[in-house]
Amino acid sequence: MITVSQLSKRYGKHAVVDDMSFEVAAGRVTGFVGPNGAGKSTTMRMMVGLTRPDRGEVRYRGVRYTELLRPACVVGSVLDSRCMHPGRTARRHLHAIAHLSGIPRRRVAEVLHEVGLDAAAEQRAGGFSLGMRQRLALAGALLGQPDVLLLDEPSNGLDPDGIRWLRGSLRTFADQGGTVFVSSHLIAELAMFADDLVVVGGGRLLAAEPVATTLARGDTTVHVRTPDLAELASLLSRADITVHTAGPTLSAHGTTTDIVSQIAFDHQLRIVEISETSRSLEEILLDITGATAEFASA
Numbered sequence: 001m002i003t004v005s006q007l008s009k010r011y012g013k014h015a016v017v018d019d020m021s022f023e024v025a026a027g028r029v030t031g032f033v034g035p036n037g038a039g040k041s042t043t044m045r046m047m048v049g050l051t052r053p054d055r056g057e058v059r060y061r062g063v064r065y066t067e068l069l070r071p072a073c074v075v076g077s078v079l080d081s082r083c084m085h086p087g088r089t090a091r092r093h094l095h096a097i098a099h100l101s102g103i104p105r106r107r108v109a110e111v112l113h114e115v116g117l118d119a120a121a122e123q124r125a126g127g128f129s130l131g132m133r134q135r136l137a138l139a140g141a142l143l144g145q146p147d148v149l150l151l152d153e154p155s156n157g158l159d160p161d162g163i164r165w166l167r168g169s170l171r172t173f174a175d176q177g178g179t180v181f182v183s184s185h186l187i188a189e190l191a192m193f194a195d196d197l198v199v200v201g202g203g204r205l206l207a208a209e210p211v212a213t214t215l216a217r218g219d220t221t222v223h224v225r226t227p228d229l230a231e232l233a234s235l236l237s238r239a240d241i242t243v244h245t246a247g248p249t250l251s252a253h254g255t256t257t258d259i260v261s262q263i264a265f266d267h268q269l270r271i272v273e274i275s276e277t278s279r280s281l282e283e284i285l286l287d288i289t290g291a292t293a294e295f296a297s298a
Contacts, residue, residue, distance in 0.1 A: 001026040001148060001179040002047070007056035009042055016042045018203040020056070024181050024196075026147070029174045031190045031211075032183040034200040035289050040183045041079070043200070044152050047181075048077050060148060072101035076141030077150040081133040081157070083140075086126025090117055090136050093125055097140050111139040116165065130157025138166075149173060151182040155189065167193045187282040199285060201292025211281070217288075218279035222252045222260045225273040232260075232269050239263065 002024035009017040017039040045051040094108040115135040199207040242253040
């Protein structure tokens, strides 16, 4: 659905986005992740024509954003939850967007209901909490019933119920054939509903792959408690599995419970307890982006 080709942007001598190319598939949720200063926001601004790239282009089904006849009906974006006049009510804010984009006014009531702001429709946006502004901004993105949602940190300010609602809404949008491209620092939350990841650091693309592929980069460790510790350790070592023992527990690295339990079963060894742990998506991404982080904790 979205093709980003050799996108580049410099400010003075600093390359904010450097020759970035990737694709975003329809019917999937793609997370856009990387440390602060990685170039995520600048990339997303270039994707909707708010920042002009020095080189490269972005196409939606082969068409540049600036050449879309009705862009609001193709791409709905939220790049800043403060993008509303504080003196306007939620309803009037959405009426203004609908008028500018040639969208029927009936859609205003529909999206207010969809994002849960029916009761706040006549309240001024200046009095909204950050979470309410996020909902109103998303309502504006949904007005044109777009094929694509482009969202920069949409969960900022949302309470746990709001985050769960957002997760479900984006998942449903993608399952119905839509394309979701969403940046977030909440990696554990993103892992719950994203299909693919685009990982950036220092303005460059580091990885573009399914979440499952990223998770496979992490090491898996199987922990076993058995009275036949020494014999099991020997068998696993002979199978080229790295083993460590500590007291009554054996840890086998880079394998699975299925493999370890099968070896134990084949040699009639008794297992009292077996479990498997793996590195989190957040830990794996920190490894991928660590060398490019502009700000690092001591």
